[in-house]
Amino acid sequence: MRALSPRFAPRLTALLPALLLSTPGLAATPDPADWQAVLEEARGQTVYWYAWAGEQRTNDYLDWVAGRVDERFGITLEHVKVGDTAEAVSRVLAEKQAGNDEAGNVDLIWINGENFAAMKENDLLFGPFAEALPNFALTRPAHNPEVVTDFTLPTEGYESPWGRAQITFYYDSDALETPPQDIEALLAWARANPGRFTYPRIPDFTGSTFLKQALIELTDQGEALYAPVEESDFAAVTAPLWEYLDALHPHLWRSGRQFPASGPEMRSLMGDGTLSLAFTFTPSEPAAAVADYELPPSTRSYVPASGTLGNVHFVAIPYNSPHQAGAMVIANYLLSPEAQATKQDLEVWGDRTVLDVARLDDDTRALFDLDQQNPAMLPPGALEQTLPEPHPSWMTALQDAWQARYIGQ
Amino acid sequence: MMLRLAPVLIVTLLVAPILAGLAMALLPAFGYLPALGGEAFSLAPWRALAAQPGIGRSVAISLASGLVATAISLAVVLLYLAAATGSRLDRWIRRLVSPLLSIPHAAAAFGLAFLIAPSGLLARLTSPALTGWERPPDLLIVQDPWGLSLIAGLVIKEVPFLLLMSLAALPQLDAERRVAMARSLGYRPAIAWLKVVAPALYPLIRLPVFAVIAYASSVVDVAMILGPTLPPTLAVSILTWFSDPDLDQRFLASAGAILQLGVTATALLAWWGLERLAARLMAGWIARGGRRRGETSLHLAGKLPILLATGIAFTGIGGLAIYSVAGFWRFPDALPQSVTLDHWAQALPSLGGPLASTALIALCSTLLAAVLVLAALENEQRTGRTASKALWLLYLPLIVPQIAFLFGLVVVMEQLGTRPTHGLIIFGHLLFVLPYVFLSLSEAYRRIDPRWTQLALTLGASRNAVFWRVRLPMLLAPLLTACAVGLAVSIGQYLPTQLLGAGRVTTVTTEAVSLAAGGNRRVIGVWALVQACLPLVGFVIAIGLPKLLWSNRRGMQGAP
Numbered sequence: 001m002r003a004l005s006p007r008f009a010p011r012l013t014a015l016l017p018a019l020l021l022s023t024p025g026l027a028a029t030p031d032p033a034d035w036q037a038v039l040e041e042a043r044g045q046t047v048y049w050y051a052w053a054g055e056q057r058t059n060d061y062l063d064w065v066a067g068r069v070d071e072r073f074g075i076t077l078e079h080v081k082v083g084d085t086a087e088a089v090s091r092v093l094a095e096k097q098a099g100n101d102e103a104g105n106v107d108l109i110w111i112n113g114e115n116f117a118a119m120k121e122n123d124l125l126f127g128p129f130a131e132a133l134p135n136f137a138l139t140r141p142a143h144n145p146e147v148v149t150d151f152t153l154p155t156e157g158y159e160s161p162w163g164r165a166q167i168t169f170y171y172d173s174d175a176l177e178t179p180p181q182d183i184e185a186l187l188a189w190a191r192a193n194p195g196r197f198t199y200p201r202i203p204d205f206t207g208s209t210f211l212k213q214a215l216i217e218l219t220d221q222g223e224a225l226y227a228p229v230e231e232s233d234f235a236a237v238t239a240p241l242w243e244y245l246d247a248l249h250p251h252l253w254r255s256g257r258q259f260p261a262s263g264p265e266m267r268s269l270m271g272d273g274t275l276s277l278a279f280t281f282t283p284s285e286p287a288a289a290v291a292d293y294e295l296p297p298s299t300r301s302y303v304p305a306s307g308t309l310g311n312v313h314f315v316a317i318p319y320n321s322p323h324q325a326g327a328m329v330i331a332n333y334l335l336s337p338e339a340q341a342t343k344q345d346l347e348v349w350g351d352r353t354v355l356d357v358a359r360l361d362d363d364t365r366a367l368f369d370l371d372q373q374n375p376a377m378l379p380p381g382a383l384e385q386t387l388p389e390p391h392p393s394w395m396t397a398l399q400d401a402w403q404a405r406y407i408g409q
Numbered sequence: 410m411m412l413r414l415a416p417v418l419i420v421t422l423l424v425a426p427i428l429a430g431l432a433m434a435l436l437p438a439f440g441y442l443p444a445l446g447g448e449a450f451s452l453a454p455w456r457a458l459a460a461q462p463g464i465g466r467s468v469a470i471s472l473a474s475g476l477v478a479t480a481i482s483l484a485v486v487l488l489y490l491a492a493a494t495g496s497r498l499d500r501w502i503r504r505l506v507s508p509l510l511s512i513p514h515a516a517a518a519f520g521l522a523f524l525i526a527p528s529g530l531l532a533r534l535t536s537p538a539l540t541g542w543e544r545p546p547d548l549l550i551v552q553d554p555w556g557l558s559l560i561a562g563l564v565i566k567e568v569p570f571l572l573l574m575s576l577a578a579l580p581q582l583d584a585e586r587r588v589a590m591a592r593s594l595g596y597r598p599a600i601a602w603l604k605v606v607a608p609a610l611y612p613l614i615r616l617p618v619f620a621v622i623a624y625a626s627s628v629v630d631v632a633m634i635l636g637p638t639l640p641p642t643l644a645v646s647i648l649t650w651f652s653d654p655d656l657d658q659r660f661l662a663s664a665g666a667i668l669q670l671g672v673t674a675t676a677l678l679a680w681w682g683l684e685r686l687a688a689r690l691m692a693g694w695i696a697r698g699g700r701r702r703g704e705t706s707l708h709l710a711g712k713l714p715i716l717l718a719t720g721i722a723f724t725g726i727g728g729l730a731i732y733s734v735a736g737f738w739r740f741p742d743a744l745p746q747s748v749t750l751d752h753w754a755q756a757l758p759s760l761g762g763p764l765a766s767t768a769l770i771a772l773c774s775t776l777l778a779a780v781l782v783l784a785a786l787e788n789e790q791r792t793g794r795t796a797s798k799a800l801w802l803l804y805l806p807l808i809v810p811q812i813a814f815l816f817g818l819v820v821v822m823e824q825l826g827t828r829p830t831h832g833l834i835i836f837g838h839l840l841f842v843l844p845y846v847f848l849s850l851s852e853a854y855r856r857i858d859p860r861w862t863q864l865a866l867t868l869g870a871s872r873n874a875v876f877w878r879v880r881l882p883m884l885l886a887p888l889l890t891a892c893a894v895g896l897a898v899s900i901g902q903y904l905p906t907q908l909l910g911a912g913r914v915t916t917v918t919t920e921a922v923s924l925a926a927g928g929n930r931r932v933i934g935v936w937a938l939v940q941a942c943l944p945l946v947g948f949v950i951a952i953g954l955p956k957l958l959w960s961n962r963r964g965m966q967g968a969p
Contacts, residue, residue, distance in 0.1 A: 048913060053923050056755065056932050063759060080912050081923045087652040091911065097445050097656065098823045105911050118655070195547035201638060254549055258638060268930055272528035273740045274545040293737040293749065294929065407640045408463025 030325045032132035038325045043074040045326035049315075050088035051110035053081030054264055057288060061349040064342065069333055075326045080106075085115045092124050092318045104320035108327040111159060112313045113151045113205070114392040119316065120158055126317040126324050128157025133328065135335035136160065140356035146312050147354050151392040152226055159314035160331040163343060163351040166303070166310030166383055167213055167279055170286035170376070174298040175276040181304045183217040187244065189277070190251040196276040198252045200266055201259035202402040206281050211398045212390055213309045215241045225390035229397045238398070242405065249406075256406075271295050283383060284350030287376040291346065299376045307385025312354055341367035346374065352383075412791065415784035419847075420802050422781075423840060427805055429821045430814030431670070437663035442820075445656055454664035461661075463640030468672055470636070471643040474556045475626025475676040478563035480683070483618060485564070485714045486571045487610075491602040492711020494584070502715060503576065507952075509569035509722055511893070511944035513901035515922055516937040518562045518634040520725020523732060523930065525558065526551045528740050530728045536741035545740050552638050559636040561721075563625045568718050571617060577852045578613035582606060597704040599711065604695050617848070619677060620807035626676045627669055627810030630903045630922055643669050644812045648904075651816050662816065670813045677808075726941055732934030752931045759920075760939065767900055767916040767943065770831060774838040775895035778846040779888065785847070786854040787876055790862075803847055806840045811904050819908050834914055837905035838898075846895040853887035854880075883965060885958065889951035897944035917943060 030038050053059050059079065066077035082088055088109045095104050111119070119125050130136060131148075139147045139161055147161040148154060171179045175196075180189040190197050200207035216222060218240040224232035249256025253275060260266045267285070269275045271294045280286065283303075289295040315334065317327045333339055337360065340353040357368045436442060440451035458464060493499045512520075524530050528545035536542040551558050584606045591601035632642045640646060647669060650662035732738075736747030818837075827833055857880060865875045881888070906919050921936040959965040 050912070056924070056929060059759065060755065078913070081915060081920070082912055083923050084652060087912065090652055090656060093656045094823065100823075100826075103828075105913065254547060257554065258549060258552060261638070264929060269528075271738075272545050274528055274547075292751075292929075292931075293735070293747070294931070296737060296739060404462045408466045 030328070032129045032328055035134055038328055039073065041325035042323075042329040045323040046076040046078060047107045047323050047326040047330055048078050048080050048105060049108040049110070049327075049330070050080045050082050050085070050091075050106050051108075052083070052085055053079070054083065054262060057292075057349045058351075061343055061351075064348070065330070065334065065339065068339070069330055072333070073326075073329050075329060077330060085109065085111055089115050089119055089124070092119070092320065093122060095320055096122070096124060101320050103322050104318050106318045107321040107323045108330060109316050109318065110162070110313065111316050112311060113389065114395050116150050116155075116159055116314065116316065117153055117392040119318075120153070124319055125158045126319045126321060126327075127159075129317065129324075129328055130155065130157045130160035130331070132157070133160060133332040133335060135332050138335060138337070138355045138360065140359055143359070144354075144356055146310075146386075146388070149312075149388075150314060151311065151389040151395070153392065155314065159316035160335065161312050161354040162315050162331075162334050163313050164310065164354055165281040165313060165351075166283055166386055167209060167281060167308035168283040168286070168301050168303055168378060168382075169277065169279045169308075170270070170295075170299055170301045171277045172270065172273070172296060172298055173300045174296070175273070179277060179302060182306055183214050183244070187248050187251075190248055193276060194251045195253050195255070195274075197278070198254070198256075198259055198266065198269070198275060199279075200262050202406075203399040204262050206263035206266075206279075207259065208395055208399055209281060209309055210279065211241065211402060212394065213387075214244060215394075215398070216309070216387055216390070217306070218244055225394055226388070228391050229393040234397055234401070238401065241398075242401075245402075245406075267294060270299075282351060283378055284344075284346055284352070287374045288346055288350045290374070290376045295376070297375075301376060301378045301382075303378065303382045303385065305385070307387050309389060310383070310386035311389045337364045337367055344368060346377075412784050412788040415781055415788050419781050419785055419843065423806055423843065424802055426818055426821075426836075426840060427809055427814050430816070430818035431809070433817030433820045434663045434666040434813060435817075437660050437820075438667040439664075440660060442660070442663075445659060447660060454660040457661045458664045458668065461640075461646070464643075464646075467640045467643045467646050468668070470556045470559075471626050471669070471672050472676055472679075474560050474563065474632075474636075474642065475622050475673070476679060476683075478560045478567060478625040479618060479622045479680070481560070481564050482567040482571055482621060485568050485718065486575055487603070487607055488707065488711040489572070489715040490575060490579075490610075490711075491599040491607065492708045493715075494588075494602065498712060498716075502572075502719065505719060506569050506572050506576070507890070507893070507948050508945055509719065510573055511897040511948050512566070512722060512726065512941050513897070513918060513944065514562075514566050514628070515630045515634065515901070515903065515918060515925075516729070516941040517566050517722055517725060518631045519921075519925070519933055519937045520729050520941075521558070521562045521565060521721060522551045522634055523728040523934075524721060524725045525561075530724070530731075530743075533741050533743045542741060551635060554637045554639070556637055556642070559632055559642070562631050562635040563628065565718050565722050566631075567621045567625065568715065571614065571621065572715075574614050574617040574848070575610060577849070578610060579606075580852075580856065581613065582609050584610075594700075596700045599704055599707040600700065603707070608691060608695075616801075616804050619680070620804060622676050622680055623673050623808045623810060626673045627812055629812060630918075633922070634925065643672060644810065647812050666810075666813045666816060669810050673808075673810050673813075726938070729934045729938045729941070732930045733938055735931055735934075752935050756932065756935045760917075763915045763917050763920045764939075764943075766831065766914055767918070770835050770838060770906070770914075770916065771896045771899035773831075773835045774842045774899050775846065775892050777835070777839055778843040778895050779850075779892055781843060782847045782850055782891070783881075783888075786851060787880075790854070790880075791872065803844050807844055815904055815908050822909065831910075831914060833909045834906055837909040838902055841902060841905070842895040842898050845898045846891045849891035849894045850884075850887055853884060857883060886951075886955040886965065889954055890948075893944070893947035893951035896947040900940070900944050 030041050032038060051062060062079045066079065069075045069077050088106050092104060092106050141148045150159065169179060180186040199210040202208055202211065215238060216225065219237050221237045224237050253269065260269060263280055266275065266278045267289055270278045286295060286299050286301045290297055290299050315331050317324055321327055337355065340355050343349050343351050344353050353368060357365055437447060438454055440447045440449065440453055527548050527550055532542065532545060587605040588598060588601045591605045592598060596604065627644045629644050629648055632645050636642050636645060643665065647662050647665040650658045650665060731745065733752055734748050734750060735745035736749045738745040822833065861879055862875050865879045870878065901918060903918050903922055906914065906916050917936065917940045921940050924932050924936055955965065
């Protein structure tokens with residue numbers, strides 16, 4: 001297409017719209033299958049990566065990645081700090097509405113769940129590219145279907161896996177000896193210890209995940225959660241959840257009249273000693289926070305025996321990014337053992353790898369040895385019980401229902 | 410010739426973007442935005458707005474916090490001026506007012522939050538000895554549903570603003586002679602001031618008061634830190650709707666922006682009503698002729714609140730400093746168990762970029778504003794006309810809520826195809842920097858003794874030479890102060906930077922607010938402290954440079 005003189009290009013595209021529309025995959029230039037060409041095109045590009053920036057450790061890791069990709073591939077990586085991934089999604093959507101199909105501002109997005117669903121539904125993504133990335137094979141998707149599934153939706157190569165999250169509870173072992181092991185026990189514990197537990201304000205993603213976790217444990221129609229919400233009776237499926245929350249809220253921090261804004265803010269409340277029990281979506285966060293002086297050394301983590309919700313988070317490339325080659329090179333670098341092992345390092349970020357460590361060669365596997373000495377870390381094997389994420393439409397529906405029920409009371 | 414264009418240019422620069430922005434908020438508010446598939450006018454966005462959970466409460470809080478914060482700030486300032494003018498406290502406060510004004514709203518809000526939170530400094534200092542609290546009490550203090558902490562945060566920042574505006578206006582009134590006259594009739598000093606100076610002062614600071622109402626009823630960053638959450642204030646809700654991935658929410662957000670305009674207008678209208686009422690009451694009080702009663706309590710009411718506000722602001726900044734070096738800090742320890750520079754060491758590598766952007770944007774927008782303002786004022790001097798009517802237009806960016814027109818402005822920019830660049834942000838900041846520079850400089854410029862000019866002209870100097878060699882050097886101190894105010898205003902801007910820069914251009918302020926989402930108080934401490942110190946550099950230069958340059962001419966060193 002590029003070789004065509006601009007005079008002919010419009011005529012040709014006028015002839016081909018049907019073909020282009022029916023096979024968006026073919027329109028994918030640069031082509032990840034020709035990796036050498038991608039590398040060459042990427043050199044000298046500046047990639048704007050829109051990523052949630054609420055966590056200093058994450059930002060520091062992105063800085064580190066920026067240094068590496070500059071050194072190795074001649075790519076300048078700019079971390080555009082967003083408070084909510086939705087901001088980046090709405091920007092791309094606004095650009096599409098304004099007819100900006102080639103010079104978008106966003107080159108790479110840290111994404112999953114309902115944001116991915118929204119982008120894919122509106123044809124805002126470049127791809128498929130992920131499965132053609134050279135390092136993608138290290139994730140062994142045949143053995144780990146979660147790296148190609150995002151909240152029940154198949155990713156179809158439109159996003160590349162980056163890290164893993166799973167709800168992990170943590171508590172101050174000086175204030176609490178035996179933490180509650182399921183959602184019913186949590187209510188009983190909250191009754192006995194008023195004001196010592198809370199969850200982030202909806203629509204924060206950590207808070208919303210807590211709602212889903214509670215719903216999975218409470219409802220007797222669990223299978224309905226894995227299909228779009230329109231296909232089931234929302235009120236009937238979620239009735240036990242609202243009953244539970246109505247009972248729980250009076251015993252929460254601030255009697256449930258106020259909620260922390262985010263998971264990290266909940267962690268600050270733990271650091272003050274205001275809360276005795278909290279949870280995070282990053283299993284190593286409590287251990288990392290002890291190292292950063294944010295939590296007391298008496299902090300311990302656990303995953304309840306019945307398991308907790310977990311998911312994989314991804315990076316995706318908007319359809320109108322002018323630096324798709326650079327973005328792909330970065331996505332591929334993020335999957336390299338070096339980048340994944342550094343990310344998992346407790347000193348750096350502590351986000352778990354998406355690579356299939358058991359199937360790596362011995363030397364590479366050694367990079368991923370976890371520091372089990374830290375008492376705030378989870379015991380080995382704790383993350384084996386992972387509950388899959390419900391369909392993304394449930395998240396939005398639960399958020400709306402929660403807000404209608406508890407805002408302005 | 411060029412000079413005559415300056416006022417026109419200023420008005421165009423300020424008014425055109427605001428009108429364009431408002432228009433692009435108004436159309437989608439009634440369902441019309443072809444780019445998003447809104448082809449026909451409808452009331453659907455308004456119905457959606459009315460159906461938002463807690464919308465009534467959001468509006469009520471925005472309205473109430475705007476009015477109450479303004480009323481308290483104005484009362485604090487007037488009582489202080491009545492009770493303390495000429496005292497030692499007065500000299501002290503006047504020296505502090507510029508640094509206080511320079512603290513960005515977000516930093517001051519964080520400082521307050523760290524101070525009064527249930528686990529904050531105050532609770533730590535008094536626990537467990539006085540309170541018996543071994544753990545932070547479960548009290549709704551920061552982000553309370555009634556917006557009290559939001560109001561407190563606003564008062565702390567608006568008191569220095571109104572005080573500075575009053576101090577600038579007072580010389581026109583010859584307050585000392587008025588008070589002396591009243592005292593010769595037997596009035597005690599503070600009562601005399603309130604009865605003979607305050608009624609004359611108020612009309613002069615009315616526009617700044619309106620600006621405070623508009624700001625307080627529509628503020629975003631302070632409300633995000635201190636305001637209620639379930640639901641938040643209207644302005645914060647609008648921000649979340651605008652950034653929703655579901656673009657249909659843009660219609661709802663636009664309707665919200667217009668509603669915000671209505672809320673601010675209602676607040677101004679209500680204030681106008683209160684003015685009438687206050688005027689009646691004052692007239693009765695003055696006519697009754699009481700000369701002594703209440704003098705002692707006036708002295709207390711004048712000095713205590715301002716001391717409290719100043720004290721809280723500076724202690725809050727101190728709290729930020731402690732948090733920025735704190736190791737683990739368990740409640741109720743008054744001080745951290747250990748002190749570490751880790752947080753600073755971690756932040757330093759990422760400080761450079763935002764610092765450079767902040768400085769570049771602030772310097773450029775302030776310089777542009779200073780040149781335009783000087784041109785307009787010089788034009789005024791030469792033509793002998795004062796543009797009193799146009800002053801309202803100058804206040805437009807301060808009275809129209811940012812959130813109401815900025816999103817529309819972004820849509821306009823998107824349609825025009827402008828890329829988010831530093832230039833665009835500088836232009837956006839100019840909207841807010843220019844009015845403040847004008848306000849800070851105009852009085853000094855107009856008050857300069859015309860005999861200096863006449864003398865220079867009779868000595869054969871050209872008009873341009875008079876400007877460069879007489880007026881400008883004589884005005885160096887106020888000009889630098891105006892520039893320092895401009896820098897402070899630019900440094901503190903959050904919404905214009907975030908929206909016009911598409912989030913790509915990070916300044917110290919956008920960084921501080923986005924890190925606030927992470928809730929790590931130590932990191933917030935570092936960034937808020939940097940944010941608070943940056944404008945201070947400007948004020949240090951503004952006060953220090955004239956002293957250095959004019960070390961042999963005391964009259965030109967300017968009042969602090």
